[in-house]
Structure formats: structure tokens, C-alpha cells
Amino acid sequence: MMVQALAQVPRALGIPEIIKEILSYHAPQATNGANAQRGDTETILACALCCKAFSEIALDSLWYEMVDLVPLISILPGIKLLDNNLFIDGALHDDTCSRFWNYSRRIRRLIVPSRKSTERAIHVSVYSRLSLRFPGRAILPFLECLDYTLTGKGDTAKYAIEFPILLSASVRQLRVYNHARERMCKALLSFLIDKAFQFQHLTVEGPPPRYFVTHPLQLTSLRTLVLLRCQDTFPDLAHFFKQLPDLRNLTVQVTLEWVPSLTNKSIPTNLLPKLRFLSVEGPEEACLLLLQHISGEMLTSQRIVFNEIRMKRGRACLTELSRFTSLRKITLRYSSVEVTSVEALSILDPLLDFSHTQYLYLNSLPSWVRITNDTIRGIASGLKNLQTLHISYKHYQGAFKTTSQALESIGLSSLNLRELTLPIDLADLTIWSIPRSSCTSSLVSLDLVTSSGDRALISQFVEALFPKVERLTIKSN
Structure with missing residues (x-):
């Protein structure tokens, strides 16, 4: 055998x-x-x-995936190292470069990170030599994904030479992170415009969409777009989105301002008709402005990060979300919220229909928000088909006791949940006198964030109260 x-x-x-x-x-x-x-x-x-x-x-x-191209370039014949920079010293012939091409064709993903002055780097002359010796030939013929980080040390000539020789027709995912002090060079942006038609995923950090608006784009293949640190007026951004009829995933980190257009052209409405995922971060007014013009007919998942809320517009934001009947997942995160915005958690409005929502994440709630009896009732009545509820506070110990008291008063029978994450004072939770019939029988996953309590006793209590829970996590704050 x-x-x-x-x-x-x-x-x-x-x-x-x-x-x-x-x-x-x-x-x-x-x-x-x-x-x-x-x-x-x-x-x-x-x-x-x-x-x-x-x-x-x-x-x-x-x-398959390379972090930096130094190992590949080192294979070239006649490579020498001078002041931490690689140079080509000698002739480049097909027979002597056969080993180089044998490995370069295997690379599918490349990450070009920012580097320190003490690390080895590829001198721009290497790309110039390769471009002249092998004209029109990409050194990574089967590259699919490129992550490129710009720093203030490089010059425009380097980007203009390096990009064309790295990108071939096979590239479908491109991420460009601008960590330089100056704006992203026009040579690089122009190249992005020329190659835009082939990308399915594009991440750009730094340049405003206005540059894209002033240049005709062919973005027929683009499905995912990520705009980071993008500041522009809403009319320009709206007209840019108008060129993306097939976009399905959008992540935008932007501060929007409404400035009347000089050309008096109307602002496009019902943008991005095929959008399925939306993540927007910025001031509440900017988030609301964007939501008002999104079509949302196919939107199933959405994430909003409020960097600041200065006005009572929380209900207005949720009102815009309620019109997306296909929306299944809502994530709201509060980074800095003033106490005056008491309506930021107004999911209790009976006029808002969220019966289609299955996942609700309320992250980093401000200290003044209380999970009270009315909150639990509002969630139960407005989110009838909710399956996952996640609530977390940011450095607020008082929320543990108020949440425990609310749940003790009402119980969980009105919430037909499968997954639940809550801040609870487990020391108070263990002295509840709630009968088993008042607790949901559908719960299979329970995450508890606590400031106090004996873990062994808590586990026994949960097993008795929620017999069908398959996964229990207890975290200390």
C-alpha cells in the first residue's frame, strides 16, 4: 500500500x-x-x-506580483550600480536579453512604491535605453495591474518615459497615488487620457476631475473608479460622471462646492444609472449634494463618511437614501459631529421606508447619540427586513449602560436579526430578567463590545438567552 x-x-x-x-x-x-x-x-x-x-x-x-522592478532590471546585461542607481553599461541584444524577457512576461501585478534615498533605484536612462532599443515594446507585455506612487523626487521626464514602457494593452487596473507636493504632471495625465479606454479599474489621487472634463474620454470599459483627495466644483464633477454610463463602483473622497458654471450649462441629473456601490467621504453638504444627483436604480451597497456635520441635515441624507429601493447595505460613519445635529440618527421617521435594507452599520457614533427605547422601536419598525446591525461609539463609555438599559426594556424579539454588534455594559446585562421568548431566535452571530464583565459568566448567559448563536465575540474597550 x-x-x-x-x-x-x-x-x-x-x-x-x-x-x-x-x-x-x-x-x-x-x-x-x-x-x-x-x-x-x-x-x-x-x-x-x-x-x-x-x-x-x-x-x-x-x-506574478512584484514590489518594485529592481529585481527584474538587475537581470539585464551590463547593469551597474552607481550612487544607489542602476545604469545600463553595454549593448542590449535580443540574445543577451532573452532571460530578461523570460521573466518579464510572467509579471501580472506591479507595485511601484515611494522609496528612500538610501534604497536602490532605477535610473531614468534605463527606460530610455529600453525604449530606443525595443521601440513600441512594453517591458511587461502581460501586466494586468499597476500601482504607481509619485513622489517629489522624480521629474516629469521620468514619468513620461517610464509610464509608456510599463503600460501595455493588457493593463486593466491602474492606481496612481500622488504623494508629491506639486500637482500630477501633465505628461502623465495626458497618457492616462490616451489609455483610458482600456481600463476597468482606475484609482487617481491628486488631480481634479476638471482636467478630465476638458479632455474627451472614452471610458467604455471602466467599471470601478476611485478619486482620492479630489477637490472641485460639483458641476465639473457631475459632467465628468456623465461620461461614465457603465460605471458600477464609485469611491470619491472630495470636498464639493456648488459654483455656477460660466457656460451656464445645466447640471446633469440621474447620474451613473448602473452604479451598484457608492462610497463618498466629505462634509455632509457635499455628500448630500452627490446623493441628490445619483440615479440609484441599481444601487445595492453604500458607504458614507461624514467628516463634519454642522447643520441638521442627517434626516435629509437618509431621505435621499430611502429613494434607492434597491439599496441593501447602508454604512454611516461620523468623524466629527456637533451636538446641534440631533437628527443625524433619525432613522425613526415613519415616512422613510427602509424595508429593503438588510445591513445597517452606524460607526463611530458621537457621544450625544443614545441607543434608547425609541431607537430600538424605530429600527424594528423602519427596517423590518434588517439582518445585520452594527453600532459602535467613539470613546464614549456611557453608551454601554444606555444601550443595555434600552435592550433590557424592549428585548430583541422585535428585531429579526442574524448578526448583531452592540456596545453593552455586560455587568448589567447578566442581571437581566428577560424571558427567552423575548429574544430573537434567528440570531447566529453576536459581537459584544464591553467595558466590564466576567467573560465566562457572560458566555453562559448568552448561551442561555441566545441558544442558536454560532459565533460569539466579546471585545473589551
Whole structure:
């Protein structure tokens, strides 16, 4: 039996799909800027050197995602290091560059982070030499995703040369983060305009949409757009969105101002008819302004971060959300809210219909908001089909006791929830005298954030009160 089992091992490992699945557990787990991780490259490299059966598949996994291009450029013949910069010293011929092209074709994702002056860098002359020696040929012919960080150390010439040789027709996801003090160079923006038609995901940090508005775009393939640190007038942004009829996911971090257009053109309405996910961060007035013009017919998930609320407009925001009948998930986060905005949590208005909403997240609530009896009743009546409720406060211990008292008074029978996250004073919770019949029987996941309480006693209490809970998490604040 042992001999037979060993004989079957090479045959099973000869299937590429099995090898790929095994190597995937050692591949990078994060691909986003500073959080990028290279994974267990030593194990993958060992597999590549193990035997010919593993070599090609392991090399594809090893080079699939690269953080920086220094390892690849170092393969070129005649590379020398001078003052922490790589230069090409010698001729570039097809036969001597065959190893370089063998590895470059394997790269699918590339992260070009900002670097320190003490780290090795690729001199701009390297890209110039490659462009002249291999005209019209991208050095990463099968690249699919590029994350590029601009810093104040580079010059416009570097961007203008580096971008065309990195981007090929295969790129579908592009993220450009501008960490330089100056505005993103026009050469780079112009290149984005020329290549825009091929992107499905585009993240741009820095330049205002006004630049895109003044240039005709062909964004027929774009499905996801992320605009970070974008400040502009709403008319310009609205006309920019008008060019995105097929956009499905939008994340915008923007401070909007309503400035009358000099050309007196009307502001487009019912924008983004196919939008499914919306995340907007900014002052409440800016968020509300954007919500008023979104079509929302297909919107299923939405996230709003209020950086500041200075007026009683919380109800107006929720009123706009109530007209999106397809909306299933609402996330509201309060960063800085004045006490005068007492209507920011006005989900109690009987005129607002949120029966279609299944997930409600109220994050970082201000201290003056109380989860009272009326709040629980309002949630139960206005959100009849709610399945997940998440409520969290920002550095407010008093919320634990008030929430506990509200739930003790009403119970959870009116909430047909499956997942619940609440700040509760568990020391008070354990002395409840609520019968089991008053608690929801559908709850399977319970996250409790507490300031006090014995965990063992709490667990026993929850098991008795919520017998069907499959996952219980108790966190201390």
C-alpha cells in the first residue's frame, strides 16, 4: 500500500492545477501599496529549483506580483550600480536579453512604491535605453495591474518615459497615488487620457476631475473608479460622471462646492444609472449634494463618511437614501459631529421606508447619540427586513449602560436579526430578567463590545438567552 501511494504522488503533482493551488498558500496576501507582502518567496523559489515539473509554474507564481522592478532590471546585461542607481553599461541584444524577457512576461501585478534615498533605484536612462532599443515594446507585455506612487523626487521626464514602457494593452487596473507636493504632471495625465479606454479599474489621487472634463474620454470599459483627495466644483464633477454610463463602483473622497458654471450649462441629473456601490467621504453638504444627483436604480451597497456635520441635515441624507429601493447595505460613519445635529440618527421617521435594507452599520457614533427605547422601536419598525446591525461609539463609555438599559426594556424579539454588534455594559446585562421568548431566535452571530464583565459568566448567559448563536465575540474597550 505504501509503494502504491508513493507511485501515485508524481502523477498527482503532475497536474498544473494542483501545483498552483499548493503554491497559492505561499503567494502574497496583500497587494495594496504600503501593505504589500511578498509572501513566502523562499518556499516558492525552492519549488522552482526542485524539478522541471515544478519550475515553470513556480516561476509564474514567484514573479506574478512584484514590489518594485529592481529585481527584474538587475537581470539585464551590463547593469551597474552607481550612487544607489542602476545604469545600463553595454549593448542590449535580443540574445543577451532573452532571460530578461523570460521573466518579464510572467509579471501580472506591479507595485511601484515611494522609496528612500538610501534604497536602490532605477535610473531614468534605463527606460530610455529600453525604449530606443525595443521601440513600441512594453517591458511587461502581460501586466494586468499597476500601482504607481509619485513622489517629489522624480521629474516629469521620468514619468513620461517610464509610464509608456510599463503600460501595455493588457493593463486593466491602474492606481496612481500622488504623494508629491506639486500637482500630477501633465505628461502623465495626458497618457492616462490616451489609455483610458482600456481600463476597468482606475484609482487617481491628486488631480481634479476638471482636467478630465476638458479632455474627451472614452471610458467604455471602466467599471470601478476611485478619486482620492479630489477637490472641485460639483458641476465639473457631475459632467465628468456623465461620461461614465457603465460605471458600477464609485469611491470619491472630495470636498464639493456648488459654483455656477460660466457656460451656464445645466447640471446633469440621474447620474451613473448602473452604479451598484457608492462610497463618498466629505462634509455632509457635499455628500448630500452627490446623493441628490445619483440615479440609484441599481444601487445595492453604500458607504458614507461624514467628516463634519454642522447643520441638521442627517434626516435629509437618509431621505435621499430611502429613494434607492434597491439599496441593501447602508454604512454611516461620523468623524466629527456637533451636538446641534440631533437628527443625524433619525432613522425613526415613519415616512422613510427602509424595508429593503438588510445591513445597517452606524460607526463611530458621537457621544450625544443614545441607543434608547425609541431607537430600538424605530429600527424594528423602519427596517423590518434588517439582518445585520452594527453600532459602535467613539470613546464614549456611557453608551454601554444606555444601550443595555434600552435592550433590557424592549428585548430583541422585535428585531429579526442574524448578526448583531452592540456596545453593552455586560455587568448589567447578566442581571437581566428577560424571558427567552423575548429574544430573537434567528440570531447566529453576536459581537459584544464591553467595558466590564466576567467573560465566562457572560458566555453562559448568552448561551442561555441566545441558544442558536454560532459565533460569539466579546471585545473589551
